[in-house]
Amino acid sequence: MTAALREWEQHMKRGRQHVEHAELEDALKSYNTALHICESVTDFPNATHCRRLVLNGLGRTIRRLGKYAQAVDLLNEGLAGLDLCPDLVEMSLELAEIYLYQNQIEDAKYLLEKSCETAKHLQYEEGLCRAIGNLGKVNYELSQRNHDPKLLEEGIQQLLERIQYARNIRQTNEATRPDPAAEERYLEMIRLESTGMSRLSRCYSVRGDKEKALLTASDALKLIAGSPNIHSAAMSHLFYGLALQRNGQAEEALKHFNPAISCTPALALCHEPSKEHREYLKELVDAGADMDRLDKNGYSALDYAVFSGDVDFEKLVLDGMHRNAERRINELYNEAKLRKLLRVLFQEKVRPLLQRSRDGNTLQNVRRMYADELAGNDEKNPNLDGLKFVRYFDFKSLGRLPTYSDDLTNPWTPKPVDIGVESGDVADFLIFFSYKWMNREGLGTGQSPDDDSNTQYFRMVNAVENFLQRHPDIQEERLGIWVDFACINQRNPAPGVSALPIIVAQCDAVISLVDAEYYDRAWCCVEVLIIQALKRSYSRHYYWFEYVEAQGYSEEKAVGVLREGRGDLAIGVAGKHLTFEEDRRKVLFLERQSKLLG
Numbered sequence: 001m002t003a004a005l006r007e008w009e010q011h012m013k014r015g016r017q018h019v020e021h022a023e024l025e026d027a028l029k030s031y032n033t034a035l036h037i038c039e040s041v042t043d044f045p046n047a048t049h050c051r052r053l054v055l056n057g058l059g060r061t062i063r064r065l066g067k068y069a070q071a072v073d074l075l076n077e078g079l080a081g082l083d084l085c086p087d088l089v090e091m092s093l094e095l096a097e098i099y100l101y102q103n104q105i106e107d108a109k110y111l112l113e114k115s116c117e118t119a120k121h122l123q124y125e126e127g128l129c130r131a132i133g134n135l136g137k138v139n140y141e142l143s144q145r146n147h148d149p150k151l152l153e154e155g156i157q158q159l160l161e162r163i164q165y166a167r168n169i170r171q172t173n174e175a176t177r178p179d180p181a182a183e184e185r186y187l188e189m190i191r192l193e194s195t196g197m198s199r200l201s202r203c204y205s206v207r208g209d210k211e212k213a214l215l216t217a218s219d220a221l222k223l224i225a226g227s228p229n230i231h232s233a234a235m236s237h238l239f240y241g242l243a244l245q246r247n248g249q250a251e252e253a254l255k256h257f258n259p260a261i262s263c264t265p266a267l268a269l270c271h272e273p274s275k276e277h278r279e280y281l282k283e284l285v286d287a288g289a290d291m292d293r294l295d296k297n298g299y300s301a302l303d304y305a306v307f308s309g310d311v312d313f314e315k316l317v318l319d320g321m322h323r324n325a326e327r328r329i330n331e332l333y334n335e336a337k338l339r340k341l342l343r344v345l346f347q348e349k350v351r352p353l354l355q356r357s358r359d360g361n362t363l364q365n366v367r368r369m370y371a372d373e374l375a376g377n378d379e380k381n382p383n384l385d386g387l388k389f390v391r392y393f394d395f396k397s398l399g400r401l402p403t404y405s406d407d408l409t410n411p412w413t414p415k416p417v418d419i420g421v422e423s424g425d426v427a428d429f430l431i432f433f434s435y436k437w438m439n440r441e442g443l444g445t446g447q448s449p450d451d452d453s454n455t456q457y458f459r460m461v462n463a464v465e466n467f468l469q470r471h472p473d474i475q476e477e478r479l480g481i482w483v484d485f486a487c488i489n490q491r492n493p494a495p496g497v498s499a500l501p502i503i504v505a506q507c508d509a510v511i512s513l514v515d516a517e518y519y520d521r522a523w524c525c526v527e528v529l530i531i532q533a534l535k536r537s538y539s540r541h542y543y544w545f546e547y548v549e550a551q552g553y554s555e556e557k558a559v560g561v562l563r564e565g566r567g568d569l570a571i572g573v574a575g576k577h578l579t580f581e582e583d584r585r586k587v588l589f590l591e592r593q594s595k596l597l598g
Contacts, residue, residue, distance in 0.1 A: 004041045008034050008050060015057050016184070020229045022263050022271075022295060024061055031057045049087070052078040056091050064231075064271050066308025068098050089119050089127035096134060100141070101274035109138045125169055126185065133162030133196045140203055141276065152203060159200040166193035191232045194224040198239035205246045217243040221256075230263040231271070238265035238280060245287065249491055255580035257289035262296045265289070266317070270304035273313045281313065285320035288327055290582075335589055338383055338498055345373065346596045350505055354538045362541050364428070367506045368414040385496040387412040387506050388487040389427055389480030392464060401450045401457045402486040409486050412506075427480030431467070432507035433460055434527040435483075436518055437579070449485050456513060459560060463511050463547040466562045482507055497586055501593045504530045509543035512565065522576035522587045526594065528565070533597035535567055 011034035018027035031054055038050040055078035063071040075095045082088045092115045099108035112135040119128035136158030143151035170189040173182045197220035204213035217240040224236045241256035257265055266284050269277040285291070291301050302321070305313035353366050367387055374386055394408045402408045412427070435456050437449035450456045460483070468476060482503065488496030496503075504510060510531040518524050531544045544565035573587045 004037055005045055008037045008044075011037070012053065012057065015061070017228070019057075019061055019064070020187075020231075022064075022231050022268075023297065024065055024271075025297070027061045028058070031061060052082070052087050052091070056087070056094060059091070059094050063094065063098055063101075066271060066273050066304070066310065068102055071098055084118060084122060086122060086124045086127055089115050089122070089124055089131065092118075093127065093130055093134065100134075100138060101272055101277075103275045105138060105141055105145070109135070109142070112138060125165060126188070129162055129165035129169060129189070129192055132158050132165065133192060133199070136162060136196070136203075137199050140199065144206065149207075152207060156200065156203045156207075159196050159203065162196035163193050163200070166190075166196065187227060187229070190223060190227055191229050194220045194227075194236055195232060197223070198236050201239050201243050205243055210243070210247045213243040214240075214247055230261055231268050233261055234259070234263040234265050234268040237261075238268070238284075241265070241287075242280070242283065245283070250287065251493065252490070254287055254289065255582045257284050257287055258293070258580065258582040260578055260581040264293050264295075264301075266291055266301040266320075267293065267295050267299075267304065270301045270308070270313055270317065273305070273308050273310035278312055278316065281316050285316055285323065288324065289320065291317050291320035291324060331585070339589075339593065341383065342501065342593055343596055345370070345502060346505075349373065350502070354541060363430075363506060363508055364414075367412055370502060370506060371412065371414050383495060384499040384502070385488065386499075387430075387482075387503060389430055389482050390486050391427065392431075392476060392479040392481055395481045395483075396461055396464075399457075400454045401448050401460075401483065403448065404486055404489050406486065410480070412480075428478040429474050430480045430482055430507040430509075431464065432482045432504055432510045432527075432531075433463075433484075433513065434510060434524055434531075435460070435513040436515065436521050436524060459513050459547060460511075462560060463513070463545070463562060466547075466560075467509065467511065467543075467545065470562070497590075500527070500590055501530050501597060505534060505597065508541075509545070510565070511562070512544070512546045514546045514548050517577075519571060520577050522573045522578045522583070525571050525573045525576050526587045526590045528569075528571060529573075529591055529594040530597060531565065532567055532569070533594050535565070537597070 011030045015027045015030035015034065018024070018030060035051065035054045035058070038044050038047050038054065044050065055074050059071045059075040059078070062074065072095065075091050075098075078091050079088065079095070082091070092111050096108045096111040096115065099105070099111065112131055115131040116128060116135060119125075119131055136155040139151045139155035139158060142148065143155060166189045170186055170193065173186045173189070197216050201213045201217035201220065204210075204216060217236070221233075221236045221240050224233050227233060237256040237259045241253040244250075244253035244256065259265075266281065266289050269281045269284070294300050302314065302317045305317050349369050350366055353369060354362065370387060374384065388409045388411050390402055390408045391410065395402060398406070398408070410427075438451040438456060439449050448454075460481070464479070464481070468474060468479075484496070487503075504527065510527070512518065512524070512528060519528075531542065534542050535544055544567075545562040546565050547560050547562055549560050573591050576587075578584060578587070
């Protein structure tokens with residue numbers, strides 16, 4: 001008997017884990033095996049209770065496959081004759097979730113209010129945490145349907161309660177986390193807290209609090225990062241993307257609609273068709289989200305839409321696939337035009353200057369040529385960014401990585417030929433920094449790509465000081481820094497990204513901040529490929545150093561050494577890590593562009 005109970009527990013645990021990992025077919029196998037055990041073994045302990053737990057798990061899994069009628073039957077079977085207990089709360093909450101997806105919003109609200117009362121009576125905090133948050137979601141939906149700001153405020157307060165309940169329960173379980181059951185509760189509270197914050201961000205967005213919406217959605221995404229629950233992670237990316245979109249950051253939003261995780265927002269939405277999810281899916285389609293991505297089970301958004309039998313979802317996904325195909329053709333055409341533009345610049349303008357010039361003004365001449373080209377051809381301006389820099393004096397004085405909005409960035413402007421001294425806004429010597437973004441979760445919010453200790457910033461300052469010691473002829477006051485977060489408009493990064501090869505070609509030195517992950521990052525590798533190509537052909541004009549951690553390095557004090565970059569290092573960007581898979585085409589395009597530089 002003990003062996004049968006243990007086997008049942010193992011299958012239940014596997015079922016829950018499979019649901020967390022969006023392995024729904026495997027979850028069904030585990031739950032059906034558990035159901036068979038408690039129904040077939042004679043005198044199975046507490047068989048009725050165990051059977052109800054299985055029915056709840058099956059209902060939850062089948063609900064996620066969009067089979068709502070079947071899930072309702074299973075849950076109602078489990079609820080039959082059930083007295084006041086936590087199981088009643090859990091199964092009622094699952095049923096309310098389905099009512100909400102079926103647009104039976106009043107039925108969902110009634111069931112959630114009863115669940116809140118029951119959970120309070122039983123002092124069942126975990127059930128109350130889930131119920132109060134779902135009630136907030138319902139009141140948000142009703143507020144939008146009825147144009148009722150009072151219901152919106154009520155929903156906001158309920159979601160804030162959900163977040164606080166989840167935090168309190170999580171803190172209580174912190175000390176006992178080594179226990180498997182406590183660890184499971186802890187992870188569930190992370191999911192509930194993150195989900196509550198994501199929903200809260202949507203409420204803030206419709207209320208017009210864009211900044212609050214962004215920060216709340218960003219915090220939700222950070223909290224769920226690393227969680228095994230990839231469905232919840234996908235939904236966090238969705239709500240963060242929606243907040244970015246409402247803030248006018250369409251390109252950054254698209255990165256979160258296409259995150260580099262196995263379950264995208266489109267896949268998650270198609271698991272559970274509903275009126276609300278249909279509206280979100282339409283926003284994804286309009287934004288250009290990838291509808292062709294496969295999850296780790298080999299299924300696409302279209303597969304899940306067809307599985308659920310929801311014709312409207314099928315049409316939306318197909319529409320998205322058609323639009324993506326047309327958009328991709330346009331992108332390929334635009335890339336070809338941009339490649340032609342860069343090819344002409346490099347072959348007819350930059351290369352002759354680099355080959356002929358032997359004085360100290362070679363790169364100044366390249367910069368002047370590029371500025372003249374952009375000024376004289378309006379067609380190039382929208383496609384390519386001009387050269388910008390931050391004066392090293394301003395960079396060092398700031399104490400952190402500058403942002404584009406800090407207004408420290410200077411456009412490079414050529415001096416008149418007959419003037420021997422540049423204006424104060426023009427640098428003679430430019431250093432390009434290639435580095436790994438440490439705060440990748442903060443992308444799109446205006447947050448620094450550095451960590452809270454400003455580690456990368458202090459590495460940069462230390463690297464520049466080392467460089468100046470090696471080259472005392474370079475005047476600090478005439479030194480400019482190119483760093484992406486300050487020199488590329490993060491709200492419209494495309495012109496800056498497209499110009500990256502020719503920007504590097506106008507910088508005197510590239511310094512790579514190398515750590516254990518540097519050569520695993522696709523963006524870092526493409527920047528190295530560019531400087532490698534330039535050094536190979538025009539070494540007398542360029543410096544390339546790697547700044548590496550010295551022995552005894554600590555996070556509190558950035559101490560490192562400069563070493564010559566390795567020109568013989570064979571690298572490529574295929575398969576290298578990207579925070580956003582959406583960037584894959586960009587880095588592959590730039591990898592091809594780097595070959596023009598030789």
